[in-house]
Amino acid sequence: MRTPSSKNRRLLQGNEAIVEGALTAGCRFFAGYPITPASEISEMLSVRLPQVNGTFIQMEDEIASMGAVIGASLAGIKSMTATSGPGFSLLQENLGFACIAEVPCVVVDVMRGGPSTGLPTNPSQGDVMQARWGTHGDHPIIVLAVSTVLDCFDITVQAFNLSEAYRVPVIILSDEMVAHTRETVALPPVDRVEIIDRVSPSMPSEWYVPYEGNSRGVPTMAAFGEGYRHHVTGLVHDVRGFPTQRADEIQAFISRLFQKITQGFYEIQITKSFMMDDAEVAVIAYGSVARSARRAMSDAREQGIKAGLLQLITLFPFPRRSVESVLRQCRAVLVPEMNMGQISREVKRVNHFACQVEKYNRIDGELIRPDEISGKLAKL
Amino acid sequence: MTKEVTKLIHKYLRHDKKFPHVWCPGCGNGIVLGALIRAIDRLGLEKDEIVLASGIGCSGRMPVYVDFNTLHTTHGRALTFATGIKLAKPSLTVITLMGDGDATAIGGNHFIHAARRNLDLTAIIINNQIYGMTGGQHSPTTPYGCYATTATYGHIEHAFSIAELAVTAGAAFVARGTVYHARLLDELIEAGIRKPGFSVVEAMSNCHVQFGRRNQIEDPVTMMKWLRDHAVATEKARKMKPDALEDKFTIGVLADLEKPIYTDEYQKVRDRAKSLARQ
Known part of the structure; x- marks a missing residue:
């Protein structure tokens, strides 16, 4: 901080x-x-x-x-x-x-x-x-x-x-x-503060191919009125931006949409770890619940529980690598959420380890308190 | 004349890209597109300065054919995208193109609010009284008693008059033409684009395939004649008795008002905001 x-x-x-x-x-x-x-x-x-x-x-x-x-x-x-x-x-x-x-x-x-x-x-x-x-x-x-x-x-x-x-x-x-x-x-x-802007085309307008991905799969973007007249549509389109129904072009287009994100996983999937180094049990949390969980960690440590927290900043694309390393390390993981378990289901989806994944849910419009989390941790 | 037309085609159409077009033979959409191109040409606007945004439906396919900055948005939402573009870059000439269902059913809320807000946008609405692309379902302008694929037993709802709706919602410029009165349509679109503020040009058109076929007017020529026989010039209509106008619609300019333009007003907001922040 x-x-x-x-x-x-x-x-x-x-x-x-x-x-x-x-x-x-x-x-x-x-x-x-x-x-x-x-x-x-x-x-x-x-x-x-x-x-x-x-x-x-x-x-x-x-x-x-x-x-x-x-x-x-x-x-x-x-x-x-x-x-x-x-x-x-x-x-x-x-x-x-x-x-x-x-x-x-x-x-x-x-x-x-x-x-x-x-x-x-x-x-x-x-x-x-x-x-x-x-x-x-x-x-x-x-x-x-x-x-x-x-x-x-x-x-x-x-x-x-x-x-x-x-x-x-x-x-x-x-x-x-x-x-x-x-x-x-x-x-x-x-x-x-680091500020990133979209990449605009610099080539002559007749060379501009509006939906051709660069090496990262991201096309350069011309603003309307800058001389790069092109077509923008909600229909599936070819690299020139025009609607297409050709299976090969559709496949290539949708695949690129996903690949540009997949290629950036390392940069996009953001998580924060607290007291994870020697943790035997962990909480995976996000949003205001992660704040309660942070307090719960220090309370649990005082009680002698080796607890850690993985806070998810990025929820999607789901930060699978960070979650998996917690699941591999810990014998039990608690996923507290103010819903019926939307992220705990994602955690369970990637749990290929001998880790016990428990959810804790509140849907009554109240924040989950630190003592609720530490109380649950003590029973894991 | 032919040479003139060819010149316009070469200058404005993406003729090597997306043709042949999707419209049925005899469709009025081509006449509206022609009128739009002629109006833009007469106004001497640069192609880079023009944004043409459409919604969904047969009319929604129009932007793909022309060499402007073109945008094919979601159903009914063309005016919302256009609002963002115009606010971000007021120097652009932003024209939206919609169908009757597009503009007044799913997009009806955006339409009346755009008219009230008064950005300098031009909304061209092709009114063929039916959902053509999806197969002939009734639209908000399908007349009472007519037939459609979702009004097999006769339509029991009552139609909007789009231009009159625009007048009531406060549009600065409102006009109606038809695809039969092609020269008038050229002039109305030109006037609409030239007018600062929110302009609406309703173009009554024919859909003989989806509307005519189910309503005993199966060919484009008969539908064109229907448009000819039921259109009354606004000046002439003023002198006519209401019952003589019962099954007619007016063509020409319905409203032409001076109202403050949103972007001009917003510049004043910025000036006030900056001077207050300095204090």
């Missing part, structure tokens, strides 16, 4: 830190629709974006917000929207467009209890699988989870960087608890 220097110390809530992260990353367009518990992000960006020649617009719904975000990104501007469960469901259609047309953009889902209107003011982690598979069809996507206010800043910057580097939508999963927790954080000076 960064040591707060007095100069940069600020009292922020999670939603505010996402705003700071987005602006630092170069986000200059936001379209959104009011929804609890994400509204502060819209409100703050409506103040901040016009100050930096950016644009904020409140659209008629989340479908429209996602459309506008994609449009602005196609015109060359880094763009974002933020919502919660019901709005996240609505924007899934256009999120799929961003996947197939490879339009960089960031979507923040501040999770609240569901399904439907559910529990608008309570935290939950019920949207994990929707973040991965919410839009129809086979598609790669990157899903990151924030756990603290400082995370909200750092991971939002990372979300934009990954989105620009891989031309893929990136989803940030926050929850009501992280969003509304206020804490003092030290944000890094803007010039100390």
